[in-house]
Amino acid sequence: MTATILIVEDELIAAESIARSLRKQGYTVIARINSGEKALEQVAKNCPDLILMDIHLRGELDGVETAKRIREQHQTPIVYITAYSDTSTIERTKETNPSGYLVKPFKSQDVIDIVEKALQSIALGNREQ
Structure with a gap:
């Protein structure tokens, strides 16, 4: 089964670049969302395997606050x-226990590497339980 990934990024070009890289590797991108509020709705509806979340988003909620709310449920x-x-910025994110960071500007291979690393750590965590 292929992993499902939600992209939360308010820069359209970056979001599309990430989505394209992931799809080429066989991942399922369930949505590209541009705000924290929409991300909360999408997570409640689809429960992705992994979320790629921009820290700085337009709207009421930034990425860190959105992640905190997601983590509550x-x-x-x-x-x-x-x-x-x-x-x-990194300190602010730590309380949400992130699975990694993708630093802009990034290459396609950077996206794949961080996603594979995050998914491997999830698989290891599930095996240990």
């Missing part, structure tokens, strides 16, 4: 997408 792993790898 789901254990879906989250990989953050960010152009900001400064210490304060």
Whole structure:
């Protein structure tokens, strides 16, 4: 079974680039969402295997706050997408226990590498339970 992935990214070009890379590798992209509010709705409806979440989103909720709300009800792993790898941004994300970071600008192979790493750690965690 192929993993289902939700992309939460408000930059259309970046979201499409990520989706294209994932589809080429056989992953199922269930949606490309551009806001935290829409992401919450999509997770409740589809429960993806993995979420790629931009930290800085338009709207009321940024990526970290959206991840916190998702974590309240789901254990879906989250990989953050960010152009900001400064210490304060990374510290903010830690309480959501991210499965990794995809730092912009990124290459197609970077997307595949971080997704595969996150999915492998999920599989290992499931085996240990």
